[in-house]
Amino acid sequence: MASDRIFGLVSLFVALAYIASATQIQTSFLADPVGPKAFPMLVGAVAALSSLVLILRPDPDPSWPIGRTWVSLLIAVVVLIAYAYSLKPLGFLVPTAIAAGVLSYQLSPQPRAAALTGVGLSVGLFVLFRFALGLSLFAFPKGWF
Amino acid sequence: MDIFANLALGFSVALSPYTLMLAVAGCFLGTIIGALPGLGPSNGVAILIPITFTLGLDATQALVLMTAVYYGAMYGGRISSILLNIPGDEPALMTTLDGYPMAKAGRAGDALVLSGVASFVGALLATIGLMLLAPMLARVAYLFGPAEYFALYLLAFCTLGGMASNNQAKAALASCIGLGIAMIGVDNNSGLPRMTGGHLHLMDGIDFLVAIVGLFAIAEVFFFIESHGKGSSIGVKLEKVRIPWRDIRETTPTMIRASGVGFVAGILPGAGASLGSFLAYMTEKSIAGPKGGFGTGVARGIAAPEAGNNSAAGGALVPMLTLGVPGSGTTAVLLALLMTLNITPGPTLFTDRPEVVWGLIASLLIANVVLLLMNVPMVKIFVRILSVPAWILLPGVTMVSFVGIYSLSGSYFDLLLMIGFGALGYVLRKLDIPTVPVILGILLGGNMENALRRAMVLSDGDATFLFSSPIAIGLWIAAVVGFIAPMFLRSVLTKPQAVTD
Numbered sequence: 001m002a003s004d005r006i007f008g009l010v011s012l013f014v015a016l017a018y019i020a021s022a023t024q025i026q027t028s029f030l031a032d033p034v035g036p037k038a039f040p041m042l043v044g045a046v047a048a049l050s051s052l053v054l055i056l057r058p059d060p061d062p063s064w065p066i067g068r069t070w071v072s073l074l075i076a077v078v079v080l081i082a083y084a085y086s087l088k089p090l091g092f093l094v095p096t097a098i099a100a101g102v103l104s105y106q107l108s109p110q111p112r113a114a115a116l117t118g119v120g121l122s123v124g125l126f127v128l129f130r131f132a133l134g135l136s137l138f139a140f141p142k143g144w145f
Numbered sequence: 146m147d148i149f150a151n152l153a154l155g156f157s158v159a160l161s162p163y164t165l166m167l168a169v170a171g172c173f174l175g176t177i178i179g180a181l182p183g184l185g186p187s188n189g190v191a192i193l194i195p196i197t198f199t200l201g202l203d204a205t206q207a208l209v210l211m212t213a214v215y216y217g218a219m220y221g222g223r224i225s226s227i228l229l230n231i232p233g234d235e236p237a238l239m240t241t242l243d244g245y246p247m248a249k250a251g252r253a254g255d256a257l258v259l260s261g262v263a264s265f266v267g268a269l270l271a272t273i274g275l276m277l278l279a280p281m282l283a284r285v286a287y288l289f290g291p292a293e294y295f296a297l298y299l300l301a302f303c304t305l306g307g308m309a310s311n312n313q314a315k316a317a318l319a320s321c322i323g324l325g326i327a328m329i330g331v332d333n334n335s336g337l338p339r340m341t342g343g344h345l346h347l348m349d350g351i352d353f354l355v356a357i358v359g360l361f362a363i364a365e366v367f368f369f370i371e372s373h374g375k376g377s378s379i380g381v382k383l384e385k386v387r388i389p390w391r392d393i394r395e396t397t398p399t400m401i402r403a404s405g406v407g408f409v410a411g412i413l414p415g416a417g418a419s420l421g422s423f424l425a426y427m428t429e430k431s432i433a434g435p436k437g438g439f440g441t442g443v444a445r446g447i448a449a450p451e452a453g454n455n456s457a458a459g460g461a462l463v464p465m466l467t468l469g470v471p472g473s474g475t476t477a478v479l480l481a482l483l484m485t486l487n488i489t490p491g492p493t494l495f496t497d498r499p500e501v502v503w504g505l506i507a508s509l510l511i512a513n514v515v516l517l518l519m520n521v522p523m524v525k526i527f528v529r530i531l532s533v534p535a536w537i538l539l540p541g542v543t544m545v546s547f548v549g550i551y552s553l554s555g556s557y558f559d560l561l562l563m564i565g566f567g568a569l570g571y572v573l574r575k576l577d578i579p580t581v582p583v584i585l586g587i588l589l590g591g592n593m594e595n596a597l598r599r600a601m602v603l604s605d606g607d608a609t610f611l612f613s614s615p616i617a618i619g620l621w622i623a624a625v626v627g628f629i630a631p632m633f634l635r636s637v638l639t640k641p642q643a644v645t646d
Contacts, residue, residue, distance in 0.1 A: 011318060015321070047318055062577065072370050085557055100544055104537065105536075121540055133196065
């Protein structure tokens with residue numbers, strides 16, 4: 001109940017904000033009868049309507065994960081974001097090994113296996129991508145070797 | 146005979162050694178992808194698209210590889226359904242109903258071979274149907290103007306939302322999320338930015354591949370973290386594999402009927418393979434009656450959903466190729482592939498680039514034979530791959546996704562977007578909001594708006610032009626019915642629950 005209501009409320013606000021920003025779209029002098037504003041506003045209106053239905057007639061709650069699992073998920077997201085930022089400056093091998101290792105640990109808490117998975121995946125995928133598929137990846141940060 | 150001349154053209158493209166090798170590799174990869182729990186046809190194909198793109202394959206080769214993966218994943222989905230009682234993808238759910246009980250009764254090998262043959266029959270008949278029907282539909286599609294296309298896109302959203310979700314409002318909301326995202330970027334008509342918030346990275350819009358990989362692959366990783374990678378151990382031992390000739394002979398009529406049902410379900414825009422296997426199973430169940438023993442591990446209960454599932458996979462290619470409207474999540478992903486390769490699906494594809502279409506059809510036939518040959522004797526190898534633990538598999542999937550998306554543009558911004566879509570996909574799926582309409586919205590949003598605006602230019606702003614032709618009116622009616630009817634049919638169409646131990 002509550003989850004659908006909250007999601008409906010959030011999406012209602014997003015939809016209204018979307019419509020509001022659609023009214024700010026610049027139109028050019030070469031306008032067609034519909035123009036660039038109408039379709040986004042239509043989409044926003046349908047979304048707002050569906051959100052209202054969600055708020056008024058919510059489905060039963062799904063089973064959300066409990067405390068520790070949330071922490072795991074949050075760690076996974078943070079690691080992935082850090083990985084996204086570090087892929088370019090730090091090269092492929094080191095960030096991949098760390099990120100894959102942490103993810104593996106989140107899936108199954110065995111430190112040794114997770115570390116091995118991280119290193120193995122990092123080296124294996126690098127060989128596969130760099131030499132078999134010919135993608136241009138850098139193993140290490142530029143200037144190390 | 147046009148068809149044979151075209152087929153000859155197709156085989157001349159598809160039988161070159163390199164293309165043939167790609168088809169075999171695609172089949173192998175696809176079966177593995179389908180078999181691994183948590184990797185289905187849609188996310189499997191999705192993470193491979195960016196990589197195929199950077200490999201520098203030409204359009205036909207890339208298409209051959211990816212459709213081989215697509216068909217292969219449809220075959221592979223049955224392996225984990227039968228042995229683990231875990232459907233590798235959504236359409237394989239119906240196969241668990243009789244496959245798992247049969248495997249528990251010690252006939253795992255029989256069930257695997259039988260389902261492989263049923264998959265072959267379904268896919269073969271569907272490919273033949275595709276050959277016959279697609280050129281005809283392509284001719285009809287020439288009559289489609291912008292008003293008809295607008296109604297057609299609407300129909301796709303309505304039926305997909307109606308069928309795929311348990312709640313119409315949620316499906317509509319999902320479509321709107323997709324359409325709303327598609328609006329981001331520079332407006333095609335006026336050349337002015339929309340919804341970018343002044344952000345430079347958003348000026349050329351959000352790449353649908355980023356959204357697809359995020360919503361399908363990354364969200365799956367979050368789901369596995371939530372369940373801590375449970376449910377990836379072998380459930381049933383596989384003994385000797387023999388070919389159960391008697392079962393195959395007895396289920397032949399079932400396979401043919403199920404293929405027909407599945408093909409029709411696959412053609413409906415927005416319905417797809419899940420509906421195909423569901424309807425095929427339910428039809429056979431009602432034909433067999435209560436004495437048929439469906440749900441206890443009978444041969445027909447395995448043959449029907451597998452034939453229906455693979456047949457629907459072929460049928461879904463018909464609207465995708467002729468109209469550019471995908472019939473399922475996976476064909477939406479294949480449409481994304483075509484768009485990436487700069488091929489515009491639609492009626493002109495058949496006249497302008499026959500080598501692509503017929504090369505694709507020929508390679509489907511080849512892939513099908515390869516898959517049958519691969520799946521019956523080599524089933525043990527695929528079963529062994531199933532025992533790869535989730536804590537190796539899922540990090541691997543994540544890293545492949547990252548490298549694929551990174552190789553598209555080399556910008557960290559796309560990677561961040563992908564993680565965002567992953568989180569969004571997790572929340573949406575938790576709330577039982579379907580993610581396929583989101584993808585469809587991002588893919589088709591631009592076309593849908595263009596169709597509407599072009600129609601309005603033609604009629605000088607007269608909205609009744611949208612309902613001015615019989616085809617358009619028919620599509621509007623179908624769209625409304627497709628959206629509303631499932632509300633009343635829900636009690637009839639409830640999916641049977643998976644068998645539990």
